Amino acid sequence: MKSSTPLSPTSCPAQSGSLIIPGRQWFVSDLHLSIERPATLELFEHFVAEHPQTDDRLFILGDLFDAWIGDDDDAELAMRVRKALRTASERGVRIFIQRGNRDFMMGKRLMRACGAMLLPDHFVTPVAGRPTLLMHGDLLCTDDVDYQKARRRFRNPLFQWLMLLKSLEERRRIAADYRKRSGEITAKKSAEIMDVNADTVIRTLRHHRVDQLIHGHTHRPAEHQHALPDGRTALRLVLPEWHENAVVAWQDDGKKLNAINVTLS
């Protein structure tokens, strides 16, 4: 990744020993970018060009793409997303990306092209002054046993290696078929099965010793409170999916989380 550009004269440099980091942090997920939804792609290009500034950190918590067939993809969508993120990273925006259940094939080559860093499925970082766990969210949906089984298969390095041996054309066909079948399966499942499991949330918070969690995936934007066994209350912020002309991006100004409306102006 490119190192950040020097601080502007108006910004306040962190004093030695303080935990203040320059810049703000942005959290988005579930953009589901695809060439069939040109307005959402345009909204994304507008967002990365206009909202995160030099020294800001942009976290994309999975499902950036509706499907990702491999880092060698040379289709228009792949080229436009690479360019948008690369341009932001060259401005000094630090970009961090987690894999979702749609773009689990994203790898280091794509990250290099975007000037981004690939994060693990669980990542703890300070947000609004609290240690916070960032996840896509699919791992919290443990009631959906079939999905968790499929997830283990898709995340298997051998499965991915074999997939990448296929031509781009063949992978495009497979991805189109998967998107169609996934929609059909999802339509049949109950809403409860596809939401997070509350016990899994508590277990995950305790395992990572945090009382704040930000994730997407469920497309049920909300701020949930969870009572922890030690008496504290944890906050779980669920990010919204992106729509054609507007989305809410969450921003950490160092003190608190703010919901920022992003629209195509």
Ligand SMILES: [Mn+2]
């Ligand atoms: Mn998802």
